[in-house]
Amino acid sequence: MKQDLLLFGALIVIVAMIFLLVPKPIVFSTTVSYLIIGLILLALIFIFIRTINGHFVGRRIVFLFVGIAVVLPFFMKIHQPIRVSPEVQTVYDSTAQLKPGSKVLVSFDYDPASAPELQPMAESYFRLCLEHDLKIIIMGLWPQGPQQAELALQIALADSSIVKKKLERGIDYVDLGFQTGNEFVIQRMGTDFRTMFPRDTRGIPYDSIPLLRDVRNFSNIDYSFNLSAGYPGTVEWIQVAVDRYGLKLGAGNTGVQATGMYPYLRAGQLKGLLGGLSGAAEFERATGKEGTATFYMLPQSFSHVIVIAFILIGNAAFFLGEKNKARKEQK
């Protein structure tokens, strides 16, 4: 443990020194970026050749390459083509086509662990809603959800096109906070929102909030967007709010969870899906405002290539081992 603490202390000192000594963010030129990419590819080819010659790499080397692949792209500026998929376009269209003043319910069902994937979606979605003069009702089935919402809201409200609108809390957007009870919260909201959220996060009674004056249950919501990282999340919203109360729902899910949402998407129970970081980047492209997700796509591309390369190297090692075994058996 002493070693761990020492290592941790050394890391803090290094990070602090970089923070103090480097005056502005480092950005590699395109030539340097491509040079680094070339060096990484050469190193991978070298490992591949060594593996074929019977020298297998340890997992520390894999960790090192993943670390390099994730960190270095943050300093690069390479344009990447992003194509908007149909499910992402559906979320954009369903929201952008709503009339000004329509009410959108956004549920934040995730915690900081999933924020790198879901937070960019939340920021872009809020920006889109506020640009189209839609009224936002925020809530969360996860305790940390509403705080993630506040963080995204502050970023969206700071956008130059939104600042001009002089939006007010309680009139243009409201945060109802967290409520425990998982799918039972959704079920009770089907009858009356007030029973589950008697006050907003500032302690203002439900009936005193102008935005909520005409909102009793899901029938008063024009579109709903759920950001989910697990249970309770999109599946529960579909099973209760969509199937029982006919809510129109779109969703933003972590990459791991998104694969499980396609049956609901095909059945029409889900009106659009943003899957993982790539879904967030596609949504940014659809809204026309590139943000953190587009920026994070470069590290994601790098790390995916590294994973593919190491799977190929691992397979080369495997087949080589099988071949050697067969040769020995023949002898």
Place this chain on the structure above:
Amino acid sequence: MKRQVPVIITFIVGAVLIVSVFFPPAERLGENFSVFFDIIAVFAFFLGGGNLIRIHGNKIYRRQKDWAFSAVTLTGFIVMLAAGLFKIANPNGITGDVAATGSLFQTLYYNIFYPLGSTMYALLAFYVASASYRAFRAKNKEATILLIAAFIILLGRTPLGVYATGWVPESFSLLQIPNLAIWIMSSPNLAGQRAIMIGIALGVISMSLRLILGVERTYLGVDNE
């Protein structure tokens, strides 16, 4: 009696919740029952907190291996609890929003909890890469198909897929990696997911019936009779 009472409660609650879905007049009853869930959940919070203090407190008291990490856990728990309960440094005082801008709770959340949570999740990238390297092998036909599908999804979910097959003419657009990735997700993946979902649903129905009818009693801490 010790076994019969919980079985009767389970039967009544289960039956009411099922009836409330299919019989509209009973809908309100079902909702009222669901409030009990909230009440139980509140006690679960207390139990969880108490358990955390007990386990880590014991570890520190007995100076067990890695007790210092337990001390960090308990300190974090107590500081966050105090910051939230007493709304320390909250600009609106004790009546203000627990996560108001400038409050200690919000400062700790955004500067400590948020980056730590993201870091823990980010570690997955290293383990996924290492596990793929060691375990993802084209040992047979099925494994090879899975491997190819994984490559297409990995490339199709990044702009690299667009780069790699951007030259494929539009008439053969299905062969472009991003479109192949979409096809894999919305056809073979969808079929597999549906099969799993239907299987799980059937399992849930049969298990629920066993619980409601009192056939399954392992949740009471006893073997089935």
